[in-house]
Amino acid sequence: MTIDTEIGKLKRLNLIAGALHLVSLLGILFLANDANCQ
Secondary structure, eight states, X not given: OOHHXXXXXXXXXXXXXXXXXXXXXXXXXXXXHHHHHO
């Protein structure tokens, strides 16, 4: 376990977290938009 592998893991987790955050934001916007249209 070197520092490089730890940094790599953190970067990957950060990317995954960022992607999930974007997906949830889009989902919220989509649902809000859907509610407004009806």
